[in-house]
Amino acid sequence: MSETTATPRAPEEAAAPPGAGPGTPTSVLINFCLADFARALLSGLITSYLMVVFIPQPTSSLPVLLPAAAVTFAVVRGVGSVIDAVVDPLIAYVSDRAGGASGRRIPFMRWAVVPWAVSTALLVLTPTGHASWVNTVWVSVFMLVNLVSSSVYLVPFYALQAELVTDTHRRVWFFTLNTLFYVVGSAVVFLSPIIKGALDGAGLSELDAWRATFALFSVIGFVFAAIPAFTVRERRWVRFEPAYVPLLSSFRATLRYPNFVVLLGAYLIMWVAFTLFNATLLYYVTMLIGAPESFATVVSGLAIVVGIASYWPINALARRFGKKPLMVGACLAYIVIYAAIFWYPVVLQVMGSTTFAVLIGLLIGFPISVTNILPAAAFADLTQYDTIKTGVNRAGMFFASRNFITSLGQSLVLFVTPALVALGSTTGQATVEGVRLTAGVAAVAIAVASVLYWRYDDRHVTATIDEYNASAQDRVDHSAA
Template identity: 25%
Template sequence: MSSSIPEPRSADKPALPPVRRVAAGTTLAYGFGAVAYGVKDNGFGTFLLLFYNQVVGLPSAQVGFIVMCALLVDAVIDPVIGVASDRTRGRWGRRHPWMYAAALPIAIGWIALWNPPALSSGWTLAWLFGAAVVVRTAVSAYEVPSQALTPELTADYDERTRITAYRYLFGWTGGLLMLLAAYQLFLVPEAGQTNGLLNRSGYQGYALAGAAVMVVAILVSALGTHREIARLPQPQIAPGGLGTAFRELVGALRNRPFLILMSAALFAFANQGISFALSNYLYSFVWRFETATFAWLAAVLFAGVVLAFVGAPALARRIGKPRAAASMIALAGVLQATPFALRLADLFPTPDDPAMIPILFAIYTLNSAVSVGTAILGASMMADVVEHSEVRTGRRSEGVFFAGAFFVQKCTSGIGIFVSGLILAAAGFPEGAKPGEVDAATIDWLTILFGGTYLILSLAAAWLFLRFPFGADEHRERVARLAATG
């Protein structure tokens, strides 16, 4: 089939979604499902390396390598799920069968991840690998079809940013509330402990609570968007089996705007992963946070998420999504590196100075806002790639594109934990360390390696976002063209 001739449209189902504002109930249900990924991502990014390194007692580099290896499985599974979702047909549509089916496996895998049995180091690493694969595969089975709803619910350029902002608001809210619960309810010091993050029994309660929250979020979102199934695009499937599906996948992956977004997102999400994985090391060993400080930390990060929810769509309307995303990710790199650079120059308040926490939290608020804002705009731009590809191939491949985007998003934990393990090893950071007892030179190298890596990756992502080839006018013209030929 010629790439310039669209495939026939289905007679009873639209192949192009309407240019509309999505109803409030659907928007809230769609966004609420991201709570599941927020809980998973926060756990993988913030606690997994610390748990298996400092609590279980495995070398950080080995833990990072195993999690990275598990990511290689995702490289195969995610696009397969994306293609399968695009080609699924039934009375529940293309996306919802996958969304419903993912809930129970996610819960089982999540509980297993935080409860490794008493095994040798080698078998414990194998347990980590297996549990990580189960969790991330199940999350893919939900999140890829769920994210593919973005371009299906509406074809409006700015509305896609708005509903995506809700998704990130709920995702970050769920993750931060789980973070707060971890710090204040589950990972609290027991008798003889000074740091609750090393409380192994606390991770059992954390795992059970997280599993329950993820199941509820998935089911509420699937049920809340179920009524939209009849309105969603149901384009005809090209005849053929696995070979045809593979050719569709390869064709979609050749899309230039998609490849630019994938590359930019890889740098941006890897940065987020490094920041998450090293956050507790930086909080505990560089800034010497006390237990009470962590409660305020969650509120500070949430304030940044709210700023992103309001500010990212507004900035995108003003200067366009690509420029807005580039500006925010570049600013994120500068904000993250600044306190560490000032600390090395003896220009930043020390942990015993009352001014340190307010200044640091102000920086964290802004950094959270621009980081989350970048992610919102990146996801919204990915939705716009769907029509760009459809004009050229005659196919709607929402599942394929969002499978690729979600794979890169999962690099947050995979590449982030791997690079973080290398940073800790390069800095000579010891296992079983206690705050205040780590050599000053080790702490300095940790901050240099972290701050420098974050800044470089941020600037690389900004450069790529600026090369995204189209904006609002081109998208609207494309949608009008598809509607006219539909």
């Protein structure tokens, strides 16, 4: 059998939805979700703590490692994200056309595991411990390796997520499971300041303590990324035919659905806000609220506990009311929280810093769970909807199109965020007004996202899929009879 020849379908499989797996067992899905734990570790380190290392707070003993730190860091991250955005559709195109013995998604994940994990650790292992253009080159190279290798792993991973589960209700449950692993991984990442503090107290310099923390989590991330890549048998659970649609035609076709464009716009703007918030959370806790650095872990822990407790209600409410009302409601909750951080001097007059920080953790847990679960499930719905309408499974291109647009948006944020955080500084360190401004920008972005989510027609998409699945099952039952 050639590399581009799909496994022939048995007669009883012919009526199944295009690209659908024959009821993937829960044990396989759980194993597959380990990749989301790895994603939380490897991506979370960079999102939440890389800027902390390269743009130190005024009270930190960290050296400034990059010349013109705020500008240099912004350019390195921003340009890297632009390149990453361009690479995503290429990876999706090749993945959609593949058809090897191990499947068309899993081989990419296998090749990407090592460079993704190793580059995460090497980002902070700069050659010198002071501001140097040698460090700039080092960070630029390994940022590019990290972004490209993470795309080679994640674009096929996202596509396979959509292909493993085809029932719309079970899909919400599956993305809840993915979110659980991602949230647990995020909880582990949020221990970084505590681990760094312990290493610092054990005699390491603050810079070496951060380096050791990055190395530790990179090793753990490697293990959890490798398990699904080398154990999930894609061809057993997913039936597919390679999609020989030209690259540009496939990309344009993906953007032809108004529902997809609306959802994509909302998702893009939402992640603009998330990128701002996640990159500056440690600054919010220490510089605005006035709590110790380790208290960021407490805030994150509370959010995680509330978020996990919200999983069952979210599944029940989504089944009853659909995804859209919950996504809009979550955005409104974000607006309140971000606005409170922006107006922190007023809020601190009403309550103490500890109470304020605790409330952030308690209130943000539910909307985080909603926006981690439901938009991802909605994108998977649209992927299956397109497969039903066209008969061609281009799941990779759907998720690459999403990543392409959102990466371009996040590139802009990555250019702007370091400059905002260090607004008014002449030393490259963060300032109170700059950190505060990021919360205001995030609140405005989420407000726009809520309007776009309201325009998403969730019921039409899910009704089409449910009707198709039901008719396919009827044909299978009739054939068996």
